[in-house]
């Protein structure tokens with residue numbers, strides 16, 4: 061295929077409630093959607109949509125929203141426009157010389173992938189080799205003001221039917237919150253925590269106190285670069301260590317597994333450079349008997365739909381952060397919101413990612429439109 065044009069639709073969507081992690085409090089989602097136009101070998105012009113996951117500020121990853129948009133406009137787009145054959149499978153190779161910038165690369169590859177699958181009339185789930193038509197739906201719960209608030213908010217999600225609860229933690233809001241949740245909802249609740257790199261190895265004795273609460277896992281307790289230290293921590297506590305921030309590529313996943321730093325891996329397509337690299341990490345982990353689950357970045361319906369298909373691969377044996385649109389948004393950007401029902405989300409079956417961007421809502425949420433012509 062030939063890439064004809066790229067457009068970045070910058071949007072801002074209010075969140076239903078503030079989302080606090082150890083690194084920030086978000087009250088609105090600012091991101092951009094990538095609209096790609098490609099011409100197929102038979103001369104058909106197809107459009108595909110991708111979604112950026114880089115946050116406003118570089119507090120979760122080195123990448124951030126404006127940086128990712130800049131890199132796409134000034135570096136990735138020219139290389140792709142110059143290429144003879146642009147497909148989802150060639151994007152990574154064409155952009156190979158650009159170091160890092162996984163989120164920028166992922167957003168563009170995603171748009172090309174959607175366009176390519178739409179041209180073929182094929183769903184993303186079928187392309188991947190998905191083995192399920194629904195995926196269990198977990199919810200990520202932000203840090204609350206008090207233990208009582210944590211119990212109250214989690215109770216609400218349990219009542220809605222979520223299959224698994226993930227609670228954000230940080231020093232000062234960890235053991236007491238976890239203990240209260242277990243006391244209130246019992247030992248059978250599928251329950252895990254995410255520290256977003258808020259601790260250091262010096263905190264090992266403190267983190268070990270979490271061991272008595274039967275957590276499914278603790279996600280990214282230490283820093284992004286601390287793969288070896290995660291391996292040390294794993295020797296000191298029983299709760300399985302899951303890596304998020306540290307796994308930026310298939311190579312990083314391989315290192316983490318071989319070092320004993322990751323009993324579980326959170327796979328986020330944006331963080332690792334796209335859905336194709338995400339599948340490679342799934343394959344590597346599966347071959348090593350390492351469980352994976354699909355993480356989230358407060359995606360709109362576009363990104364969530366694609367994540368649901370990815371999570372339908374056989375190695376995704378733990379519930380992902382694939383909550384319904386209404387967990388973060390009163391109104392989603394897609395014509396149909398992502399719905400959680402009976403603890404699951406349906407894997408889309410339509411061509412491409414199987415969702416349509418609603419032009420009116422897109423216009424309403426849009427703050428800026430950047431045309432990148434060939």
Ligand code: OSB
Pocket residue numbers: 120199200254256304355356357358359381382383
């Ligand atoms: O660490 O998993 C994370 C959101 C933004 C940045 C990092 C993380 C998260 C979440 C949200 O936990 C999960 C979701 O999108 O539902």
Ligand code: MG
Pocket residue numbers: 254256279280304305326355
């Ligand atoms: Mg995380």
